[in-house]
Amino acid sequence: MIELADESLIVRLAIVVGLGALAFTVVFLLGAFASRGVVTRRTRRRNHVEQTWAPYILSGLREDPGPPPRLRRRDAPTVIAQWLRLSTPLQGAGADRLQHLARRSGLNAAAQRVLERGRVQEQLVSAVFLGRQRDLRSVKALVDLTDDRQLVVRAEAARALVSIDPAAGVRLTAPLLARWSDCHPALAVAVLDRAPAQLAATAVAAEATNAQDPAVQARLMEVLAAFPSAPAAAAARTLLETRSDPELVSRCLSVLRELRDPADSALVRRYVHHSTPFVRVQAVTALGRLQVPGDEWCLYAALSDRDWWVRHRAAEGLTAWRRLPAATLAFMRAVHPDPYGRDALEQAASEGPGR
Amino acid sequence: MDGQRILVVDDEPDIARLLEFYLEAEGYSVELLTTGADAVARLDGDPPNLVVLDVMLPHIDGFSILRRLRETPSWYRVPVILLTAKGAEDDQVAGFDAGADDYVVKPFQLDSLVARIQRLLRTGHRSGGEAIEPPA
Secondary structure (H helix, E strand, C coil): CHHHHHHHHHHHHCCCCCHHHHHHHHHHHHEEEEEEHHHHHHHHHHHHHHHHHHHHHHHHCCCCCCCCCCCCCHHHHHHHHHHHHHHEEEEHHHHHHHHHHHCCHHHHHHHHHHHHHHHHHHHHHHHHHHHHHHHHHHHHHHHHCCCCCCCCHHHHHHHHHHHHHEEEEEEHHHHHHCCCCCCHHHHHHHHHHHHHHHHHHHHHHHHHHHCCHHHHHHHHHHHHHHCHHHHHHHHHHHHHHHCCHHHHHHHHHHHHHHHCCCHHHHHHCCCCCCCCCHHHHHHHHHHHHHCCCCCHHHHHCCCCCCCCHHHHHHHHHHHHCCCHHHHHHHHHHCCCHHHHHHHHHHHHHHCCCCC | CCCCEEEECCCCCHHHHHHHHHHHCCCCEEEECCCCHHHHCCCCCCCCCCCEECCCCCCHHHHHHHHHHHHHHHCCCCCCCCECCCCCCCHHHHHHHHHHCEEEEEHHHHHHHHHHHHHHHHHHCCCEEEEEECCC
């Protein structure tokens, strides 16, 4: 009897497990079909909206297309994205006509609403759109977005502000870029790229000089390397005189390297024997760009550096030295006392412009 | 410009649509292709009066297509305008070396593109410094 009871328990258990698995499968399949249905409906809706608006937008390139199609709130992100795709490749009269038409069609207002309440992706597209439209009424909403917890949203909002009003946008954005420790310098450069270079450099240079944290200063100097200018040079020189953080020093040297002012040669030379290899790399690379007569011997000496990259950059600098006669370079290759130095010159000569 | 045929090769549907709309409004007949492979296959057919060709196409770039076009006898004399976001001087030189008649960088002005098309349809593809009329 005990055996019979055990068997019926196992059978009951098996039935329960089987039914459970079946139920799970059915629920899973229903869920999959339902979400597929949602996606399909959304895609159809999006295609329908784009097909409705495309003739209106395209007609607007040549003439007044009349009243716009009805714009439902939920369709605004689709239309804004479509507008951007069609207008971004254009400039001149065609772009101006589309800009004017977007304003008249209520798209600017719709984009502002999306900016305030949309999902991240929709906010990004709207920020790009409002920046392109140069809509002053969206400034407040964009400024609010520069506080968003997502860097990509903050950065795009800042970029739009710079597009709308470069001078005011840069003044507002430069301190933000200094505060955003999660903002890579390349992204910071992208935020500022719609502003005149001098304007951007002046603002960033001021932030770099006034910041207390060397890590912040180093990050801002890396941004300044993309805007070689007098303010960038002035900031680099000031910081080299007052700061010793190796990362910051190397960034300042890279700014001076881009500017190629022979007057910086003496300042750069101080770092050729720095204790940190990457500082020495930046120093010899900068000397190789400045090409001040006499400094080629500084590079010659750097061929004995214990760090490979320093030797390599020194060799590159010598190989590219415009006023160095080929015979002198060959002499250097032959007589340098360090075999690694001679190798570095040999390699640089084989890679560089034919000497 | 009545009935003159322009072939547009661009993988971005919105740009292709924009060009098709604008050029048809100017009175041209427009054929659209969206891949390099389709453009190469099209070289077996009758040539249009002019080609507007994007450079950055997937799998085969516009420069390669242009070189093949210039090697195809029936297409050799068709004027080609390269339309691309690649605006560096090296890219422009490469485009002209490959046989382009004009090079337009995005973002571009529509009216300026139309003016260039009209000029090339009048003068044709230049070979060895002489203007050669495109095939009728």
